[in-house]
Amino acid sequence: MIRPDFVPTLNRLFGDISNNKPVQATEDELVYFLSSQNAEEQQLLCDLAAQTRDYHCGKRMVVRGLVEFSSYCTNTCFYCGLNRDNTRADRFQLSPQEILSSADLVHQAGINTIVLQSGEDGMKAELLADIIWQIKHRYDMAITLSVGERENDEYKIWKEAGADRYLLRVESTDPELYRSLHRGRELASRLACLESLQNLGYQTGSGMMVGPPGQTLIHLARDIQFLYSREFDMIGVGPFIPHPHTPLKDSPAGSVHLTLRVVALLRLTTRNAWLPATTALGSMDKDYRVEALKAGANVLMPNFSPVDAKKKYEIYPGKRCVTEKAGACAGCTEGIAHAAGLETDWTRADSLKRRGEG
Ligand code: SF4
Numbered sequence: 001m002i003r004p005d006f007v008p009t010l011n012r013l014f015g016d017i018s019n020n021k022p023v024q025a026t027e028d029e030l031v032y033f034l035s036s037q038n039a040e041e042q043q044l045l046c047d048l049a050a051q052t053r054d055y056h057c058g059k060r061m062v063v064r065g066l067v068e069f070s071s072y073c074t075n076t077c078f079y080c081g082l083n084r085d086n087t088r089a090d091r092f093q094l095s096p097q098e099i100l101s102s103a104d105l106v107h108q109a110g111i112n113t114i115v116l117q118s119g120e121d122g123m124k125a126e127l128l129a130d131i132i133w134q135i136k137h138r139y140d141m142a143i144t145l146s147v148g149e150r151e152n153d154e155y156k157i158w159k160e161a162g163a164d165r166y167l168l169r170v171e172s173t174d175p176e177l178y179r180s181l182h183r184g185r186e187l188a189s190r191l192a193c194l195e196s197l198q199n200l201g202y203q204t205g206s207g208m209m210v211g212p213p214g215q216t217l218i219h220l221a222r223d224i225q226f227l228y229s230r231e232f233d234m235i236g237v238g239p240f241i242p243h244p245h246t247p248l249k250d251s252p253a254g255s256v257h258l259t260l261r262v263v264a265l266l267r268l269t270t271r272n273a274w275l276p277a278t279t280a281l282g283s284m285d286k287d288y289r290v291e292a293l294k295a296g297a298n299v300l301m302p303n304f305s306p307v308d309a310k311k312k313y314e315i316y317p318g319k320r321c322v323t324e325k326a327g328a329c330a331g332c333t334e335g336i337a338h339a340a341g342l343e344t345d346w347t348r349a350d351s352l353k354r355r356g357e358g
Contacts, residue, residue, distance in 0.1 A: 030221035049264035049296030065106030073119025136162035205234030211254020233351035238280030241316035267296025293340035
């Protein structure tokens with residue numbers, strides 16, 4: 001049964017769809033929505049989030065081309081199959097020429113944003129800057145980097161070479177929980193990186209994982225507050241999926257329905273952030289990316305890495321579409337968008353925050 005105060009609370013907080021400022025919600029209010037166990041409540045939350053997305057961002061799903069170019073990593077995130085202690089991981093690093101060939105495929109597919117992602121592989125900043133420069137001068141496309149924690153000077157070199165955006169998920173904003181998921185890393189250094197990126201003028205994305213061991217609804221509520229109050233341009237959220245060759249292999253996966261409620265609450269609070277329907281949500285017992293779009297998400301990132309690289313880039317097991325030829329997923333995007341009642345948008349689709357469209 002729907003709780004009697006559910007609809008009044010939803011409308012009081014988020015009912016004014018035209019409000020274009022981030023909507024503040026208290027920890028208790030967010031926990032109230034996160035704790036819902038009722039399918040009708042979930043539907044009402046997601047429907048309002050989708051309407052809010054349509055009003056502030058348009059009834060569209062933006063397409064970005066993902067290229068995973070290196071699975072080497074010096075970090076030890078306990079949830080990730082690429083962590084340096086996983087000696088069974090089959091590592092790869094694409095050559096600059098292979099990265100440029102993948103960029104060409106993204107361009108040929110008519111996509112105007114490329115997302116270059118890797119583990120923290122220590123690639124020389126100058127080498128990556130050269131690749132950025134070459135992509136930028138061949139194609140008129142936005143470049144998003146997702147290569148982890150680096151020095152401010154390195155972020156600066158890449159920005160000057162032409163990078164437009166940077167994704168760095170915080171995963172958890174609770175220092176203790178963060179410590180329990182990472183060895184030898186502190187939340188403070190992650191936050192400092194995010195601050196550097198925003199100060200350098202990157203369109204900056206962050207995000208979090210739902211359901212790692214030790215996480216409570218209060219943690220999630222605080223993460224949501226952090227993400228909307230920092231006005232990130234992009235926010236990615238996915239469920240925790242245990243990888244068999246990591247210290248968290250025996251922990252249960254995060255809840256899909258809770259993840260969808262987090263997506264909806266991020267839409268309702270941020271109004272106009274770009275929210276991807278993440279591959280992790282597509283890699284559970286079934287593909288939940290359409291449900292994520294129906295909960296207010298509005299980005300899809302088909303994978304343009306070579307097949308061999310896709311298979312080896314195994315952050316979590318069961319990743320969707322690893323055997324399809326590079327770029328083949330681009331063909332499915334129309335179907336996914338239409339199933340959610342959205343049109344596909346192949347433009348650069350820069351931040352709505354900086355352009356003041358929200
Ligand atoms: S999550 Fe990223 S930084 Fe952490 S181990 Fe995996 S690839 Fe490395």
